[in-house]
Amino acid sequence: MSNDSSDIKIGNYLLERLVQLDSLSVQGVPGDFNMGLLDLIEDHPSLTWIGNSNELNAAYAADGYARIKHTIAAVVTTFGVGELSALNGIAGSFSERLPVIHVVGVPSTAAQGSHSLLHHTLGDGRFSAFENMSKEISADSAILKHKEGAGEAIDRILVKAMKAARPVYLALPTDLVHATIPSAALKTPLNYDAEENDPDAEKYVLGVAEQHISSASSAVILVDACAARHGCIDETNELVNKSGLPVFATPMGKTIVDEDHPQYGGIYVGSLTSDLVKEVVEGADVLITIGSLKSDFNTGNFSYRTPKSSTIELHSDYTKIGYSHYPDIGMKRLLPKLSALLEANGNKRREETKKIVPKFENVLPKDSSSTITQEWFWPRLGQFFAPNDQIIVETGTSSFGMLEAKLPRSSKWVSQVLWGSIGWSVGAALGVALGARESKFGRTHLFVGDGSLQLTAQEIGTMMKHSLCPYLFILNNDGYEIERQIHGPQRSYNDIPPWDLSKALDFMGNDKANKDAESHKKDSKLSRKQYVRVETKEELDALLKSEEFGKADRIRLIEVVMKRGDAPKALKRQAEATGQANKYE
DSSP states (O other): OOSSTTEEEHHHHHHHHHHHTTOOEEEEOOOTTTHHHHHHHHHOTTOEEOOOSSHHHHHHHHHHHHHHHTSOEEEEEETTHHHHHHHHHHHHHHHTTOOEEEEEEEOOHHHHHTTOOOTTSOSSSOSSHHHHHHHTTOSEEEEOOSSTTHHHHHHHHHHHHHHHTSOEEEEEEGGGSSOEEEOGGGGSOOOOOOOOOOHHHHHHHHHHHHHHHHTOSOEEEEEOTHHHHTTOHHHHHHHHHHHOOOEEEOGGGTTSSOTTOTTEEEEOOGGGSOHHHHHHHHHOSEEEEESOOOOTTTTTTTOOOOOGGGEEEEOSSEEEETTEEEETOOHHHHHHHHHHHHGGGHHHHHHHHHHHSOOOOOOOOOOOOOBOOHHHHHHHHHHHOOTTOEEEEOTTHHHHHGGGSOOOTTOEEEOOTTTOOTTHHHHHHHHHHHHHHHHTOOOEEEEEEHHHHHHHTTHHHHHHHTTOOOEEEEEESSSOHHHHHHSOTTOGGGOOOOOOGGGHHHHHSOHHHHHHOGGGTTSOOOOOEEEEEEOBHHHHHHHHHOTTTTSOSSEEEEEEEOOTTOOOHHHHHHHHHHHHHTOOO
16 A cells, blocks of 8 residues: 555555455466566465466366356466466356456566567567457456556456456556555445346336246246356246246256256256156247357257247346347346246146156166276265265266266356366366355365376365365276267377376375475465275275265375276267267268
């Protein structure tokens, strides 16, 4: 702060806004253009600087943090070399609709003005090249050149990120981090509430929707990703409870409605769906979709068999009923009113729902073999989870296999179905574990294949540095199984180097270094640790039944040996469809 108590450093202005938004863990990697801001982060009493292994992992961690906290996440990188390393992760957050602020420490305004040939530049005097690269994956950006208007620019992009559920970009020059601006605006919280719908248009849309539903002999609700991304989890559950209608979820909408809800029937993913679920969803006269995101892996390669003419689509900024489009009628405001309209016949519908909705349970296959199969593994893990657990699944066998596992009340499923960047889940698990600890949620579980792990494994060390205690289930099936299912099952490009995972936790969490090394004196105590390798159903079953194993009091790496070539049924069907779509000859 300056001598004038009404002024605040620009860097601290940004940090106070993050605290107001309950974004308390800041991801990133230090560089010479951002360390002035990092000083302020480290000195802030409410913030924790995470310090990731690389910028890509930092972006993945921010992605996971935003998902679990339902607020903006922050990642700080340095100009050029640092920010470009983060872009794959930022693109994933853009694709999957997540609010992340990418704060880039950039050279001073004087250096930029003189077009100096600085390190980390392209050597041509251009300082706008990298910000331009980020524009295509940012909802908005603020390139600070002067201290005047800096607070307003920061507020603008933060509000945009929260409203649009997309990343934003902030370029913060070294000489502006400590420049002071008025602090008065901080007294007013940022307003990112959804806009009110036009009352006349909304009334008309409600009437049309009610007419469709009341005249139908059957209707179902299908919940998708954007119900969560745009802050409509409570409103969605209110509609389910008051309407009494059957409810299903897409892969990206899993756990938005609790899977032990009596009206919940499972996952609908087009042609990949079980026959019982398909019969109810595709046989309904009316389908009400909430926050749908119709990507290939989220729809079984676009294989929905639901007529558009009888579909009611509720989105963040528009509504569609049949072939009619109603712009600016958003679901945040519409859902409570639709719930109120449908409540009158809710009890009657609830009784009908009980008769038709499939029972969603974790059923273990009857198989005398001791081999851990995909078919057995996922429902068995479903039995192990507890309420409020956080479950992160990597793209591949994990994301497809866990679809058919019933997850407990208030648990959270975290996956990257649309962007699908392998290795994402390890960084995301760090962000989820941090957010879960801040929010006092339950245990954190990561499911990742041995191939994907090798892209981002360093972040396990960051987990240990911050005393986090996730369960890390590493599926050892000898390489890139999802790729083998799609193409080249015997090709060497789907093979990976053999890692000795028994040494991973000791290697990345060196107790001796923590005690003796100067750079670790300020660290929290390293996580306690456990490594286990299981090769049979009996070994895994005994482990999961262990009372001690159920306690999240240490980081646990569980290497699960599975057969190469084995894959969940849904993955096999999806891989076949993807292979056909990508046909090379």
